[in-house]
Amino acid sequence: MSGAPVRGDGPGLLRAIESRLPGLRLLVDEGDREAYRRDETAYLPAGLPLAVALPVETAQVVALVRLCGEFDVPIVPRGAGTGLSGAAAGIEGALTIAFTRMDRILEIDGENLTVTTQPGIINARLKAAVGERGLFYAPDPASYEQCTIGGNLGTNAGGLCCVKYGVTRDAVLGLEVVMADGTLLRLGGKNVKDVAGYGLIPLLVGSQGTLGIVTEATLRLRPAPPPRSTLIAFFPSLDAAGRAVAGLTAAGLGPVTLELMDRYTIRAVDEVHRLGLDREAAAMLLVESDLPGTAAVAEMDAAVPVCEESGATSVIRAQDPQEADWLRQGRRLAYRALEHLGVARMEDVGVPRSRIPEMLAEIEAIAVRNRIAVGTFGHAGDGNLHPTFVLDRDEGDPAVVRLDAARGELYEAALRLGGTVTGEHGIGVARRDWLVRQRGPEAVEVMRSIKRALDPRDLFNPGRML
Ligand SMILES: Cc1cc2nc3c(=O)[nH]c(=O)nc-3n(C[C@H](O)[C@H](O)[C@H](O)COP(=O)(O)OP(=O)(O)OC[C@H]3O[C@@H](n4cnc5c(N)ncnc54)[C@H](O)[C@@H]3O)c2cc1C
Structure with a gap:
């Protein structure tokens, strides 16, 4: 209740x-x-x-x-x-x-590289439909086989290839939105560039259903990229993996996927999916390139020494697209795999990429201090980590108290490192108390005044975010 x-x-x-x-x-x-x-x-x-x-x-x-x-x-x-x-x-x-029944694709425009859709379509279905036309919709949350485009717009969802192609907001060209007084707004359209007036689209995307209801969206497409070149690298410490992430960024590489899993997560994923991962490694990176022709292989060739110089114990190239798919899917299902081990609570901190090693060390220390198991995985290329606390199913309240303490310490650490308490999941109800801490009272007051202006009677999703 x-x-x-x-x-x-x-x-x-x-x-x-x-x-x-x-x-x-x-x-x-x-x-x-x-x-x-x-x-x-x-x-x-x-x-x-x-x-x-x-x-x-x-x-x-x-x-x-x-x-x-x-x-x-x-x-x-x-x-x-x-x-x-x-x-x-x-x-x-x-x-x-x-919005699950409001799920029709209204138009795929190959000339302008756009798709116009109702919000209830599942992300993977949209991807498949545009894929049949040789086109590509980039944002791909790990939940892409379940989540809807409307939900992705509501949260400004990120995903596995957002490190290269940007998050949901970067893919939005136009929106049809019902405002709280019932006014129907059409914002943007197929223009790639459009700076007329205040940016209402970026404001609405990520507003978690508190400012307007999206009934239609026009999204940016790209020509479908070629098959990826994929590697996985195993590391003897989280610090080494963190240094590799920073190193790959500093080397100017532009992988389409740069994902991390720690030992606890590697073991959970391998237990469920039997991918033959190195269960003794402290961390694993999944790195992929989708550059055209031989450039993808060359980009991965360049990634190997960076991983090795950071201490990788082994670097393995996927033999074929099927193997690459399994590895990607294993990472996507990391949370579900951790759920097999107990009550899993996924967090969503983000830090500047150069501070990933410090954040990883903080997460380990927080888990030890609070005597809670933690599996960390995430979009390391974006500096976005999902430490997932796993509680013993039988322990009950004492574990929840320790969990709350651990969450507080986690957010403190992220903010101390110049990061955020949420990289892509949103404030919602779960992190509401932390919005003021991160943004400051003045910024939150500006947010409140926007909410008051657009939804004076607090009709849309009251109590969420603010
Ligand atoms: C296993 C797993 C993996 C995940 N991986 C990722 C990931 O990689 N990246 C990521 O970003 N998230 C991830 N998520 C979180 C989640 O899938 C995303 O936040 C997703 O965008 C939610 O979509 P949904 O359709 O389920 O929306 P919901 O959960 O139903 O809604 C999300 C928000 O959008 C609002 N909303 C929904 N429809 C509309 C609309 N038409 N107009 C206005 N507001 C609307 C809702 O009010 C709510 O605030 C993951 C979740 C799980 C369980």
């Missing part, structure tokens, strides 16, 4: 939806609603939605927003619910609008 009082006239809203939007699919049974109570943050308090609306078109979303305003019932926008900050979890008595 959320504990927060229920706001607005819920029964009145449901009656109005049924009479004014008869074609809309609306879930009101408790069992159905229960499935929308939580996102991937099962440990956070969450409320039971009043109902779950599953629109198929923009007009229904506009009508829902207007009705919610009329009956003063808050709205939680939701994609696939894979979020890791609690921002798509239910709010007691609020309407959850889930």
